[in-house]
Amino acid sequence: MRPTEEKIQKDPSDLPIYLFKQGNNCEAYRYFGAHLETRAGESGVVFRVWAPHAAAISVVGDFNSWKPGSHPMRKVDGDSVWELFIPGMKEYDVYKYCVTTRAGDLVYKADPYAFHAETRPATASKLYDISGFKWTDGAFREKKAKHPVYTSPLNIYEVHLGSWKKRGNGDFIDYKDLAKDLAAYVKDMGYTAIELLPVTEHPLDDSWGYQCTGYFAPTSRFGTPKDFMWFVNHMHKNGILVLLDWVPSHFCKDAQGLYEFDGTYCYEYSDPNKREHAAWGTRVFDYGRPEVKSFLFSSARFWLEEYHIDGLRVDAVASMLYLDYDRQGGAWTPNQYGGHENLEAIEFLRELNTMAFQTDPSVLMIAEESTAWPLVTRPPDVGGLGFNLKWNMGWMNDMCHYLKLDPYFRQYNHKDITFSMMYAFSENFVLPISHDEVVHMKGSIVGKMPGDYDNQLRCLRGFYAYLLAHPGKKLLFMGAEIGQWHEWDSDGQLDWYLLDRPENQKLRKFFREINAFYKKTAALWEVDFDWAGFEWLVPDDNHNNVVVFLRRDKKGRDLMCAVNFSPNTYTNYRMGVPPHRRYVPVFNTDDPAYGGDGFGDSEAVMVEAVPSHGKECSAAIRIPAFGAVFLRGEGTFPRPRKKQQAKELEKT
Numbered sequence: 283m284r285p286t287e288e289k290i291q292k293d294p295s296d297l298p299i300y301l302f303k304q305g306n307n308c309e310a311y312r313y314f315g316a317h318l319e320t321r322a323g324e325s326g327v328v329f330r331v332w333a334p335h336a337a338a339i340s341v342v343g344d345f346n347s348w349k350p351g352s353h354p355m356r357k358v359d360g361d362s363v364w365e366l367f368i369p370g371m372k373e374y375d376v377y378k379y380c381v382t383t384r385a386g387d388l389v390y391k392a393d394p395y396a397f398h399a400e401t402r403p404a405t406a407s408k409l410y411d412i413s414g415f416k417w418t419d420g421a422f423r424e425k426k427a428k429h430p431v432y433t434s435p436l437n438i439y440e441v442h443l444g445s446w447k448k449r450g451n452g453d454f455i456d457y458k459d460l461a462k463d464l465a466a467y468v469k470d471m472g473y474t475a476i477e478l479l480p481v482t483e484h485p486l487d488d489s490w491g492y493q494c495t496g497y498f499a500p501t502s503r504f505g506t507p508k509d510f511m512w513f514v515n516h517m518h519k520n521g522i523l524v525l526l527d528w529v530p531s532h533f534c535k536d537a538q539g540l541y542e543f544d545g546t547y548c549y550e551y552s553d554p555n556k557r558e559h560a561a562w563g564t565r566v567f568d569y570g571r572p573e574v575k576s577f578l579f580s581s582a583r584f585w586l587e588e589y590h591i592d593g594l595r596v597d598a599v600a601s602m603l604y605l606d607y608d609r610q611g612g613a614w615t616p617n618q619y620g621g622h623e624n625l626e627a628i629e630f631l632r633e634l635n636t637m638a639f640q641t642d643p644s645v646l647m648i649a650e651e652s653t654a655w656p657l658v659t660r661p662p663d664v665g666g667l668g669f670n671l672k673w674n675m676g677w678m679n680d681m682c683h684y685l686k687l688d689p690y691f692r693q694y695n696h697k698d699i700t701f702s703m704m705y706a707f708s709e710n711f712v713l714p715i716s717h718d719e720v721v722h723m724k725g726s727i728v729g730k731m732p733g734d735y736d737n738q739l740r741c742l743r744g745f746y747a748y749l750l751a752h753p754g755k756k757l758l759f760m761g762a763e764i765g766q767w768h769e770w771d772s773d774g775q776l777d778w779y780l781l782d783r784p785e786n787q788k789l790r791k792f793f794r795e796i797n798a799f800y801k802k803t804a805a806l807w808e809v810d811f812d813w814a815g816f817e818w819l820v821p822d823d824n825h826n827n828v829v830v831f832l833r834r835d836k837k838g839r840d841l842m843c844a845v846n847f848s849p850n851t852y853t854n855y856r857m858g859v860p861p862h863r864r865y866v867p868v869f870n871t872d873d874p875a876y877g878g879d880g881f882g883d884s885e886a887v888m889v890e891a892v893p894s895h896g897k898e899c900s901a902a903i904r905i906p907a908f909g910a911v912f913l914r915g916e917g918t919f920p921r922p923r924k925k926q927q928a929k930e931l932e933k934t
Contacts, residue, residue: 296359298310298312298313299313299358299359299363301576302314302332302363302572302573302576303572303573303576304572304576305571305572305573305575305576305579306572306576307576307579307580308576308579308580308583308637308641309580309583310395310576310577310579310580311395311397311498311580311581311584313330314330314331314332314394314395315329315330315331315393315394315395315396315397315498316328316329316377316393316395316396316407316409318373318409318411319367321367321369324369324370325369325370326367326368326369326370326371327367327368327371327375327409328365328366328367329341329355329364329365329366329367329368329377329379329393330358330363330364330365331355331363331364331379331393331394331395332362332363332364332394332573332577333362333364333379333381333543333544333548334361334362334544334548334573335383335384335544335545335546335548336364336381336382336383336384336544336545337382337383337384337386337545338351338354338355338381338382339354339355339364339379339380339381339382340352340353340354340355340366340379340380341353341355341366341368341377341378341379341380342377342378342379342380342390343375343376343377343378343406344375344376345368345370345371345375345377348378350380350382350388351380353366353368354366355379362573371409372409373409373410373411374398374408374409374410375408375409376400376404376406376407376408376409377393377406377407377408377409378390378391378392378393378405378406378407378538379391379392379393381543381544381545383544383545383546384545384546385545387545389537389542389545390537390538391538391539391543392405392406392407392495392496392538392539393407394497394498394540394543394549394577395498396408396410396496396498396499397410397411397412397498397499397507398410398499398502398506398507399483399495399496399499399501399502400502401502401503402485402486402487402502402503403485405485405495405536405538406538407496407499408502410506410507412507412508412511412588414508415508415511415512415515417511417515417590418515418519419514419515419518419519419590422518422519422521423518423590426523426592426644427643427644430644431644431646431670431671431755432670432710432810432811433807433808433809433836434807435474435800435801435806435807436474436475436523436712436755436756436807437472437473437474437475437750437755437756437757437758437797437800437801438473438474438475438476438477438525438712438755438756438757438758439468439471439473439475439476439477439758439760440476440477440479440714440716440717440757440758440759440760441464441476441477441478441479441760442478442479442490442491442717442760442770443460443478443479443481443504444487444503444504444772445770445771445772445773445774445775445776446460446464446760446775446776447460447463447775447776447778448774448775452773454503454504455504456504456505456509457500457504457505457509457510457512457513458505458509458512458513458516460504460513461512461513461516461517462516464476464517465516465517465519465520465522466520468517468520468522469520469521469522470794471763471790471793471794471797472793472794472795472797472798472800472801473522473797474521474522474523474801475522475523475524475525475592475593476517476522476523476524476525477525477526477527477595477757478524478525478526478527479491479492479527479717480492480494480526480527480528480529480597481500481501481504481510481526482494482496482497482498482499482500482501482526482528482529483495483496483499483500483501483502484496484501484534485534485536487503487772488772488773489772490527490717491527492527492529492597493529493532493533493534493536493562493564494529494533494534494539495533495534495536495538495539495540497577497578497581498580498581498584500589510589511589511590514589514590514591515590518590523592523593523646524590524591524592525591525592525593525594525595525646525648526585526591526593526594526595527594527595527597528581528582528585528594528595528596528597529597529598530567530578530581530582530596530597530602530630530634531566531567531596531597531598531599531601531602532559532562532564532565532566532567532598532601533549533550533564533565533567534563534564534565535563535564535565540565541565547568549565549567549568549574549577550565550566550567550568551566551567551568552568553615555605555609555613555614555615556568556605556614556615559601559608560608560609561608566601568626569602569624569626569627569629569630570626575630575633578630578634579633579634579637582594582634582637582638583637583638583641586638586641586642586645587641592644592645592646593645593646593647593648594638594645594646594647594648595648595649595650595673596631596634596647596648596649596650596669597650598650599631599649599650599651599658599667600650600651600652600653600655602624602627602630602631603623603624603627603628603631603651603653603655604622604623604624604653605617605622605623605624606622628667631667631668631669632662632666632667632668634647634668635647635662635667635668635669636662636668639668646670646671647668647669647670647671648669648670648671648672648673648712649667649669649671649672649673650673650675651672651673651675652673652675655667656708658672658709659671659672659709659710669710670710671710671711671712671755672709672710672711672712673711673712673714673716673757674702674709674711674712674713674714674754675714676701676702676705677702677711677713677752677754678713678714678715678716678718678719680697680698680699680701680702681698681699681715681745681749682715682719682724682730683695683698684698684699684847685730685731685741685745686730686732687732688732689732689827689847689848689849692824692827692847692848693824693825693827694824696822696824696827699748699829699847700821700822700829702752703753703816703818703821706752706753706754706816707753707811707812707813710810710811711753711754711755711811712754712755712756712757713749713752713754713755713756713757714757715727715749715757715758715759715762716757716759717759717770719759720759720761720766720769720770721769721770723769724769725769726761726762726766726767726768726769727742727758727759727761727762727766728741728742728762728765728766728767729767729769731745733849735765735785736785736877737849737908738765739765739785739789739877740871740872740877740878740907740908740909741908742762742765742789743789743792743871743872743876743877743878743908743909743910744845744846744847744871744906744908744909744910745847746758746762746792746793746796746871747796747843747845747869747871747909747910747912748829748843748845748910750796750797750800750806751806751831751833751841751843751845751910751912753810753811753815753816753833754810754811755807755810756800760776761776761777763789763790763793764776764777764778764780764781764786764789764790765777765780765785765786765789766780767780785877788875788876788877789876789877791875791876792871792873792875792876792877795876796869796871799868799869799912803841803868804835804836804839805833805834805835805839805840805841806833806841808835808836809833809834809835809836814834815833815834815835816831816832816833816834817831817832817834817840818830818831819831819832819842819857819858819859819895820857820895826846826848826850826852826855827846827847827848828844828845828846828847828848828852828855828905829844829845829847830842830843830844830845830855830857831843832860832915839914839915840860840914840915841868841912841913841914841915842859842865842903842912842913842914842915843910843912844857844903844905844910844911844912844913845905845909845910846905846906846907846908846909846910847908848907848908849907849908850907851881851904851905851906851907852903852904852905853904854902854904855902855903855904855905856892856894856900856901856902857894857895857900857901857903858893858894858895858896858897858898858899858900859889859897859899859900859901859915860897860899860915861889861898861899861918861919862889862899862915862916862917862918862919863888863889863916863917863918863919863920864886864887864888864889864915864916864917865886865887865889865901865903865913865914865915865916866886866887866913866914866916867882867883867884867885867886867887867911867912867913868912868913868914869911869912870882870906870909870910870911870912871906871909871910871911872906872907872909872911878906878909879906881904881906881907881909882903882904882905882906882909882911883903883904883911883913886916887901887902887903887913888901889901889919890902891919899919
């Protein structure tokens with residue numbers, strides 16, 4: 283038995299440290315950080331921090347006029363974990379760790395495990411007790427557990443809280459008011475979930491929030507931690523899943539953060555060929571260091587357990603998997619087998635996902651993985667990474683390229699809208715039209731479409747119908763549903779004034795009604811990850827820029843989806859179909875209520891005994907320009923009279 287294990291048997295209080303150093307403490311936030319405590323009848327706060335290279339550490343704050351050394355910490359393990367109890371401190375008191383490096387320098391660091399932080403530009407941590415919030419979302423969580431994501435509708439509204447809506451004077455709206463407005467809006471629009479760009483504390487307003495400084499603290503821009511709990515609880519009361527962007531792939535180099543925390547490489551790799559994302563100006567976590575793994579595992583579990591978060595979208599997974607990711611000129615260190623795979627990161631991700639599903643079997647673990655890495659959404663025991671969903675970045679890039687083309691040239695790029703079906707069921711995909719597509723001079727979603735604004739709105743309706751019909755779960759960044767003109771602006775808010783215009787009111791009505799159609803139509807989501815839920819009818823009509831396919835539910839009931847990416851209307855578009863009696867129109871993006879011309883079939887389309895596209899039966903439909911129509915197959919095609927008579931004779 284090792285000395286550490288012997289010590290634990292004598293003193294179980296050492297167990298959190300032992301597990302932490304083994305990389306197995308998934309609740310390190312309960313031990314590390316700052317916690318209200320009573321010792322010897324005196325109320326105060328116990329501080330604990332991991333800093334293996336520090337020569338000395340003291341706690342500083344308003345309570346001691348920020349004087350270094352006045353409240354020194356001691357090593358509780360004789361190695362790397364420092365502790366201090368300070369009586370008399372109370373909730374909301376501000377503090378930092380003053381670290382004396384081995385070189386003799388003083389660096390002032392925010393608490394890596396802090397639950398709350400000062401509002402920027404201040405950077406200190408704040409004492410906060412996260413216990414005691416009264417959750418009322420039990421019924422929602424029970425219902426969620428009974429409806430696996432694989433066979434359920436999932437239509438995600440991606441939101442940046444700071445720029446979705448602002449107060450009249452330009453100030454941020456607080457968590458509670460945001461919750462009320464956003465829940466009402468999302469519920470009315472028919473989305474099933476929201477995904478929040480990072481709400482973990484970060485220093486820069488003019489950003490998405492991916493450069494985090496507080497992995498256990500919801501940003502104080504919008505209120506307190508319990509305010510954010512109220513936000514999540516309110517969303518759940520309205521039947522809305524809450525997903526968070528979570529960033530274990532890198533961290534920022536702001537002085538108060540994890541960067542060289544104890545004066546040298548601590549949370550980041552020491553290897554210069556591993557520790558830096560030069561293009562992002564960030565540091566890379568050391569996935570082989572047990573204490574760093576415990577930190578990240580604990581952060582993920584913290585949001586799932588303490589804040590009832592329904593899922594984590596793990597950012598930039600590709601950058602974690604490859605040692606040579608965005609490293610030019612061969613400046614990378616091969617793994618032990620000479621390859622470019624980061625074996626430590628692979629193991630970390632597998633352990634992360636295993637832990638997450640043990641915490642909540644219904645959790646959504648979503649990978650933003652932009653390469654062809656295999657088995658991302660397969661279990662670790664078969665060689666997978668263990669996620670249950672993955673962003674389909676290839677589809678997103680192909681579609682954005684295609685939509686920006688002049689319609690004439692689309693015929694030469696037809697593969698942009700069909701190639702995704704070559705790999706559609708290799709992973710459990712989410713189809714994202716995300717925040718990445720509305721920054722850096724890319725314009726808005728509607729702005730990618732050809733023609734004038736009215737035509738762009740028509741194109742947007744047709745494309746969104748295609749997105750909802752394509753196999754996979756769905757995600758759309760905020761603003762597209764109102765015809766947002768401008769690309770994302772951190773200083774402003776969505777162009778809500780557009781809803782004063784009739785055409786934009788009609789667009790929002792379209793989004794509301796097609797989202798409702800999606801939710802009630804099982805063929806569009808019940809079999810998203812298997813060929814049984816999809817069949818091509820017309821995949822190769824590049825000259826007309828048309829695709830037609832079927833979606834099927836578990837019972838085999840099909841929905842015909844015909845999408846026209848050209849400016850031409852088609853009055854008699856024939857394709858081979860299954861032997862139904864008829865196809866009944868159930869949705870048309872060109873409905874006048876949505877701003878269209880009303881072109882399309884208004885009555886049932888009868889199936890005829892006319893061979894086409896390799897099938898014995900066919901039907902001819904009307905498809906609007908830049909639009910989409912959905913038709914439901916009904917009945918059984920009548921048997922030819924001669925065959926019917928033969929059957930009757932056989933019975934006699």
